[in-house]
Amino acid sequence: MRVATTSIPAAAGLRCPPLLLPFSPCAASPRSLRFLRLEQRCSMSVVIANYSCSSSSSSSSGTLNVGAVNVASTGVVGKNDLLIVGPGVLGRIVAEKWKKENPDCQIVGITMTADHHDELIKLGVVPTLRGSPINKFPYLIFCAPPSRTEDYPGEVRLAASNWSGEGSFLFTSSSAVYDCSDNGFCNEDSPVVPAGKSPRTDVLLKAENEALAVGGCVLRLAGLYKADRGAHTFWLGKGTVDSRPDHIVNLIHYEDAASLAIAIMKRNLRGGIFNGCDDQPLSRQELMDCVNRSKRYSKKFLGFTGSDGPLGKRMNNSKTRTQIGWQPKFTSFPQFLGLTD
Numbered sequence: 001m002r003v004a005t006t007s008i009p010a011a012a013g014l015r016c017p018p019l020l021l022p023f024s025p026c027a028a029s030p031r032s033l034r035f036l037r038l039e040q041r042c043s044m045s046v047v048i049a050n051y052s053c054s055s056s057s058s059s060s061s062g063t064l065n066v067g068a069v070n071v072a073s074t075g076v077v078g079k080n081d082l083l084i085v086g087p088g089v090l091g092r093i094v095a096e097k098w099k100k101e102n103p104d105c106q107i108v109g110i111t112m113t114a115d116h117h118d119e120l121i122k123l124g125v126v127p128t129l130r131g132s133p134i135n136k137f138p139y140l141i142f143c144a145p146p147s148r149t150e151d152y153p154g155e156v157r158l159a160a161s162n163w164s165g166e167g168s169f170l171f172t173s174s175s176a177v178y179d180c181s182d183n184g185f186c187n188e189d190s191p192v193v194p195a196g197k198s199p200r201t202d203v204l205l206k207a208e209n210e211a212l213a214v215g216g217c218v219l220r221l222a223g224l225y226k227a228d229r230g231a232h233t234f235w236l237g238k239g240t241v242d243s244r245p246d247h248i249v250n251l252i253h254y255e256d257a258a259s260l261a262i263a264i265m266k267r268n269l270r271g272g273i274f275n276g277c278d279d280q281p282l283s284r285q286e287l288m289d290c291v292n293r294s295k296r297y298s299k300k301f302l303g304f305t306g307s308d309g310p311l312g313k314r315m316n317n318s319k320t321r322t323q324i325g326w327q328p329k330f331t332s333f334p335q336f337l338g339l340t341d
Contacts, residue, residue: 076135077164080105083137085159086144087111087125090172090224093258094141095125101262108134110159112148130158138167139265142211152203156210168265169216172257173208175250175275177201177220181310183248188275188319208273215270221257222250222277222315225333229254232291232333235284236301245285245304248312250277253336256328263326274324275317280332287333294337 080102084091087109095107109125110132111117117127128134140163146152156171163169178186179193193201208218223231231249235241252260260276282290288301321327330336 077137078105079138079166081137082107082139082141083134083159083162084109084125085140085142085155085162087120087127088143088145089226089229090254090257090261091141091143092120092123092125093254094143094261095123097258097262098139099124108137110134110162112144134162136162136164138164140167140169140216141261141265142169142171146203146207153206153210156207160210160214160216163214163216165215166268168268169211169214170261170265171208171211171216171218172261173204173218173220175220175222175277175313175315177204177208178313178315180313182313183246183311184313185316186313187316188273212271212273217264217269217272217274219257219261219264219274219276222252222275224254224257225251225336226254227296231284232287235288236291236297236299239299240302241284241304241306243284243304243306244309244311245306246283246311247309248281248283248314249287250281250313250315251287251333252276252278252328253330256330259329260320260324260326263324267324272323274320275315276320277315277317278328278330278332280334281312281314282333290334290337290339293339296337 082095082098082102082105084095084107087095091109095109099105099107107125109120109127110130111120111127112130114127114129120127140159142156142159144155149155160169175186177192179191179197180186192205195202195205211218225232230251256278257276260274264272264274284304288304291297292301332340334340
């Protein structure tokens with residue numbers, strides 16, 4: 001049997017030597033070796049599934065395609081190691097920033113599927129499927145959305161079982177839980193939507209309580225955005241939207257949400273509730289006027305045509321900023337678009 005060596009890309013920064021994989025050249029159709037275990041002399045052992053290779057008429061060498069990667073427990077966890085449940089857009093930015101501050105740490109990401117495991121490895125995140133046995137981590141952030149599960153509070157409870165009780169456990173929630181729909185002002189101490197009034201906020205508040213019950217903290221984020229993602233790109237794609245234009249929306253850039261999450265985790269706090277937003281709430285119309293003025297986008301937003309429905313809220317997080325010692329890089333959406341001095 002021939003032996004091929006491969007290694008996770010150096011950019012991943014995983015403290016592991018090259019892996020030795022026995023294989024033979026593939027024939028016309030790919031082969032798959034399920035659950036091939038690769039013992040590594042490091043703090044993690046990796047299980048690679050969907051191992052396949054292909055050959056061409058001019059070469060007999062195989063090509064390794066790494067599929068689902070699971071992390072198995074070996075009992076070694078560093079003091080700054082981080083577990084990310086739901087390493088999507090926000091979770092990946094958190095991972096990049098955390099790695100810069102803690103270059104020797106390990107970062108593990110729990111996912112529902114193996115669809116993006118290769119991308120996570122390139123970022124230095126060791127991916128593992130939900131339900132795989134892993135160690136307890138001193139730092140844990142839950143970024144998974146409620147749309148992927150029927151029992152969102154249960155997912156938070158499951159995630160909490162992977163927290164060692166040291167460091168920090170942070171659950172990212174939404175400012176939607178605040179009971180305000182008249183464009184009024186809201187802060188960290190404002191009342192939340194009463195139980196039973198909204199199925200969406202019921203789920204979020206129950207999930208928050210799961211985190212708070214074990215000493216975790218909650219970060220209620222305003223609308224997340226970046227250049228190619230957010231409410232503005234959704235509405236821009238529609239052109240015309242049947243919603244009222246005077247509804248106030250609150251925003252926070254993904255980079256700022258990540259930096260705030262990390263600042264909170266570094267404080268090692270217990271049971272805190274924090275808000276994440278920028279300095280300038282905008283009406284829907286004001287937001288899309290900024291998009292049209294910026295000339296950054298090839299499309300033009302045509303307008304909002306609705307006149308009914310609830311209004312929004314004007315978020316403030318000065319209490320969070322004072323307690324955590326944090327300020328956003330992008331203080332407003334117009335600033336992000338380069339429309340302010």
